[in-house]
Amino acid sequence: MSNRIQLNTTYTNHHNIHVGYQLENEVNEYLAANFGLKKAVFIVDENVLELYRKTFIKEISSLFDEPIFCSVPEGEQSKSLSQFTNITDKILEAKVERQTPVIVIGGGVTGDLGGYVASSVLRGMPLIHIPTTLLAMVDSSIGGKTGVNHSVGKNLIGAFYEPKAVFSDLKFLETLPQKEIINGLGEVIKYGMIQDESIFLSLESLSLSGKFTYSKEWEQLVTNCAKIKSDIVSKDFKESGVREILNFGHTFAHVIERVRGYENSSHGEAVYMGMWGAVKLSNLLGFNIDITNLSDFRALYTSSFEPLETEEELANLMLHDKKVKDGSIRFIILEEAGQARSEVVKDISLIKESWKYIIQEFK
Numbered sequence: 001m002s003n004r005i006q007l008n009t010t011y012t013n014h015h016n017i018h019v020g021y022q023l024e025n026e027v028n029e030y031l032a033a034n035f036g037l038k039k040a041v042f043i044v045d046e047n048v049l050e051l052y053r054k055t056f057i058k059e060i061s062s063l064f065d066e067p068i069f070c071s072v073p074e075g076e077q078s079k080s081l082s083q084f085t086n087i088t089d090k091i092l093e094a095k096v097e098r099q100t101p102v103i104v105i106g107g108g109v110t111g112d113l114g115g116y117v118a119s120s121v122l123r124g125m126p127l128i129h130i131p132t133t134l135l136a137m138v139d140s141s142i143g144g145k146t147g148v149n150h151s152v153g154k155n156l157i158g159a160f161y162e163p164k165a166v167f168s169d170l171k172f173l174e175t176l177p178q179k180e181i182i183n184g185l186g187e188v189i190k191y192g193m194i195q196d197e198s199i200f201l202s203l204e205s206l207s208l209s210g211k212f213t214y215s216k217e218w219e220q221l222v223t224n225c226a227k228i229k230s231d232i233v234s235k236d237f238k239e240s241g242v243r244e245i246l247n248f249g250h251t252f253a254h255v256i257e258r259v260r261g262y263e264n265s266s267h268g269e270a271v272y273m274g275m276w277g278a279v280k281l282s283n284l285l286g287f288n289i290d291i292t293n294l295s296d297f298r299a300l301y302t303s304s305f306e307p308l309e310t311e312e313e314l315a316n317l318m319l320h321d322k323k324v325k326d327g328s329i330r331f332i333i334l335e336e337a338g339q340a341r342s343e344v345v346k347d348i349s350l351i352k353e354s355w356k357y358i359i360q361e362f363k
C-alpha cells in the first residue's frame with residue numbers, strides 16, 4: 001500500500017498522489033474503478049517503454065482492449081509543438097473519447113508534453129501521471145503545469161491542468177541513471193532550503209553517490225517532498241502568491257540554462273548552482289543564511305560554470321525571465337533557514353555580486 005497525499009485546490013477537484021514501491025496492482029485497481037476499459041492512451045518516454053514494456057507497462061496496458069501507445073523520444077527537444085501534433089494526430093485518428101484516460105509515463109519532459117496533450121485534446125481528457133524520474137516524482141508531476149517550449153523560450157506554451165491521480169512508483173528509480181538522481185536532488189535540496197530542514201537529516205542517512213536502491217527512507221523522503229509541493233500548490237494553484245517560493249534558485253538557474261544551452265544543461269544542477277546565488281543575495285540583503293546545507297552536497301555537482309558573459313551581462317539576462325514584472329526582478333530569498341519569501345531587488349550591484357559568487361564557486 002502506498003503513502004497517499006491529497007492535493008486540494010479551490011481551482012478544481014482534489015486528487016491523490018500515491019507514493020510507494022511496485023504499484024502496478026494499485027494503478028490497475030484505480031483504473032478499473034474509474035474508467036471504462038476499452039481504450040486508453042499511453043504516452044511513454046521511449047527509454048521507459050523499452051525498459052518496462054514487458055513488466056509494468058504490460059501489466060497496466062493489458063487491462064484495456066485497445067491501448068494506444070505514443071512513444072516520446074528522450075530529451076528536451078520533445079517538448080515541442082511538432083511532438084504535440086504527432087501525438088494528437090495519432091490519438092484523434094484512433095477515435096478517442098472525452099472519457100478515455102491519458103496515462104503519461106516518464107520524466108518531466110514526457111509529463112509536461114503528455115499533460116498538455118491531455119489538457120487540450122477534446123478540451124480535456126482525464127490525465128494520470130506515472131512519473132519515472134526523481135525530479136518528476138518530487139516536482140513536475142505535481143501542481144498541474146503542462147506545456148511545450150517555443151523557439152523564443154522554454155515552457156511558453158501550455159496550460160494549468162490537474163491530473164486525476166499521480167502514482168510515484170520508486171521501482172522506476174532503479175533504472176534511472178545516477179546523473180538523473182542528482183538532477184532530481186536539486187529540487188529535494190530546494191525543499192530543505194525553503195521549507196523543511198529535516199530533509200537534510202533524511203538525506204544524511206541515504207547513499208547518494210552510488211546506484212539507487214529502494215528503501216523505506218527513500219519512500220518517506222519522496223513522500224515528504226511531494227507533500228511540501230502539494231501543500232504549496234494547494235494554496236496557490238495559478239502561481240499568484242505563495243507558489244512563487246518554489247522558484248528559489250530558479251531566477252539564476254534559468255539564466256545558467258540559457259547560456260549553457262538547454263541541451264547541455266541539467267536543470268537540477270542549474271538549480272543547485274542558482275541556490276548558491278540566492279543564498280548569497282539573501283546574505284547581501286542582511287539575512288544571515290548559512291551555506292552549509294548547500295555546500296554539503298557540493299561534491300555531487302561536478303560540472304563547472306564558466307560563462308563567456310560578464311556578471312553584468314548575466315544580471316541583464318535575468319530581465320528576460322518570464323516572471324519579471326515591470327522591469328524589476330523578483331527573487332526568492334531566505335529570511336532564515338526554511339523561511340522563504342519574494343523580494344524585488346533593484347540594486348543591480350547585489351545581483352552582480354551574487355553572480356560573482358556562483359562563478360567563483362563553480363569555475
Ligand SMILES: NC(=O)c1ccc[n+]([C@@H]2O[C@H](COP(=O)([O-])OP(=O)(O)OC[C@H]3O[C@@H](n4cnc5c(N)ncnc54)[C@H](O)[C@@H]3O)[C@@H](O)[C@H]2O)c1
Pocket residue numbers: 045046047048051074075076079106107108109110112132133134135136139140141142143144145146155172173174175176177180183267
Ligand atoms: N511541470 C512542472 O511543474 C515542472 C517542474 C520542473 C521541471 N519540469 C520540466 O521537467 C523536464 C525535466 O524532467 P526530467 O528531469 O524528469 O527529465 P526527462 O524527462 O528528460 O528524463 C531524463 C532522462 O531519464 C530517462 N528516464 C526517465 N525515466 C527513466 C527510468 N525510470 N529509467 C531509465 N531512464 C529513465 C529519460 O529517457 C531521459 O533520458 C524539463 O522539461 C522541465 O521544464 C516541469
